[in-house]
Amino acid sequence: MTGSEASPSFRLAYVPGVTPSKWVRIWNERLPDVPLTLVPVSVADVYDVLRRGDADAGFVRLPVDRADLSAIPLYTETTVVVVPKDHIVSAVEEVSAEDLADDIVLHPLDDTLNWERLPGKPALERPATTADAVELVAAGIGVLVVPQSLARLHHRKDLTYRPITDAPESRVALSWPEDATTDLVEDFIGIVRGRTVNSTRGRFQAPAAAQPKPKPRRSDTGGGARGKPAAGKGARGGSGSSKGGAKRGKPRRRS
Known part of the structure; x- marks a missing residue:
């Protein structure tokens, strides 16, 4: 670096x-x-x-x-075709390049799509910018194929756009x-790339959160912490046999 x-x-x-x-x-x-x-x-x-x-x-x-x-x-990005709101394309959800065969498709000099063959009919001149091409679409001169973000950037109330399925993507x-x-x-x-602040590849890392100090353990001799009685042991540490540690039941009622 x-x-x-x-x-x-x-x-x-x-x-x-x-x-x-x-x-x-x-x-x-x-x-x-x-x-x-x-x-x-x-x-x-x-x-x-x-x-x-x-x-x-x-x-x-x-x-x-x-x-x-x-x-x-x-x-x-999704590629879309920008058309006037009363264009037939506005009545469908998506189109193909073949659907634009009868339209003049504007090709601005700052086009961001790598076409092998532009669909539709070519205009007499290429607009200088995408913004200029949008103005021509609004004037009814032709249609424009662009990335969706550019259609949004140059949005006009009298225009709309639809996805075009087989056009190059940006x-x-x-x-x-x-x-x-x-x-x-x-x-x-x-x-x-979505790395977090604590990513090992980043230079700026958030300070590590303070860890709680462990509680001191009592000594095992004399006063150790009480645990659960081991299996087979009585609650008072007796053996679970009948000698001295038998579990008491309820007293029987005298007749």
């Missing part, structure tokens, strides 16, 4: 659609003296931001160039420069 000196803060980049609030909250609870700064970055720029050192780590969309960047895949990962795996990066890795 390199960079043993802790930075005054931790800079976390994230691409559109990713919501890092859960991990930020845990960071603030565990490392309150190390402020975390969020750096929103476009999908096209996030890798350059990491390589320049403008962020210590970042939430990105795979694939990642593993030549100089490390990455931990976190989750895979995977979100945590990435950082391989040669800059600092202690703070390791701490954040532990958080996103």
